[in-house]
Amino acid sequence: MENYFVGIPPGGKIGGATIWTISDEFLQRVGQAQCCRILSEEPLAIEHHVDWEFVRLSLRPGQYFPRMARPADHKVTASPGFNPGTSAAWSYIQMNNGQLFALVEQIEKVFRVVHPDPFQTMNVFGHEIRNLLMLAAMEVETSWRAILTANGSTGNSTNDYVKLLEPMKLDEYELSLQFYPWVGPIRPFAGWRTSHPTKSLPWYHAYNQVKHDRETHFSSATLRNALEALCGCFVMMCAQFGQPKYWSRSELRTFFNLSKVPSWKPSDFYCRPFEGEEFVAVNHTF
Incomplete structure (x- = not known):
């Protein structure tokens, strides 16, 4: 070359x-x-x-x-930048927008019952919160697999998914919530490590536990884990397709705020x- x-x-x-x-x-x-x-x-x-x-x-x-x-x-x-292939993925993007919007509506309903307080309520758990955690984590998994597939690779576990951490600088993204600024900042991929690719992501580890053994690990389906998984969904879209104003619904840009983005060489x-x-x-x- x-x-x-x-x-x-x-x-x-x-x-x-x-x-x-x-x-x-x-x-x-x-x-x-x-x-x-x-x-x-x-x-x-x-x-x-x-x-x-x-x-x-x-x-x-x-x-x-x-x-x-x-x-x-x-x-x-202009980090997170752009991706020239965004137009070809527009159908997927809109499908993901719809799912993200549905998840935001779901967590707003939870917030009407449990006020999001970082010192008092982040460890509450329940069926609706568990369902939100499951769906949000599954959406993140869908993005991980899609990125690997698009690049000619495969992935079925966090041993594969963590390979995306460095080239996409996922751990450098930080979010806040426009209507709940006291909750943040939220860095859904902070601390993700190749040595322990599942346990180093607490919300994903909780999802894995609840998925395989709800009766034993039901208390892991906390509001904190569900919220971090939901923020992980938004980060994955930004890391794939760049500035939210180019791909996301206005409702999502109103709920999420990118407070920090990756620094690129x-x-x-x-x-x-x-x-x-x-x-x-x-x-x-x-």
Whole structure:
């Protein structure tokens, strides 16, 4: 594969990034005649642009990973970014929007009976809360499997699902609830580890216990676990398809608030395809 670099001007201004490629001892700006001599390789520096940062791209311009959102080269700070394949998944997105909205309605009904207080009521449990936990965790599982499948892989357990943690930066997402700000912040994937991929996610571990042995582990179906599973659903959609304003119903954007998003390296950006070309999906290697 050719070596492509993203050139970032001082300050990393949005819209200021450019794409360059190496030609002999020169760095050539793609799409223009501009060609500058390489002054050093580690770090890469070129004449006339010594105050710029040049970072080698992980993907060729126009390439992207299916169902994985990343910032674009022309919007370098717009995390969680976008995914060029979103339009092809619109049917799934709307199906998931409908399910998420139904789950939000369900937890709102629970909140009318049990006020969400982080110090007093997060450990309450019951049948409706258990049902919410089950459905929300199953939705997260559906997203995990779909992402692996879209990238030519398979997954049937958290040993497989946890492979998504690093490339999608799932543990960096943080949510708050617009109408219940005192409950947050909520980081549904914080602490997820490859060494203990089930138990390191408390809400998922609770779902697993309640699913297999409700009589013994019924008390694990707490309001906290159900709420974190529900937030996990929203995070998975953002991590797949980017900014919520591009894919989600307004009711979901009203309920959830992304308070923190992943920080991406310039090498991970999705760069626009060259003139006359289109975006092309390439599988991520797990």
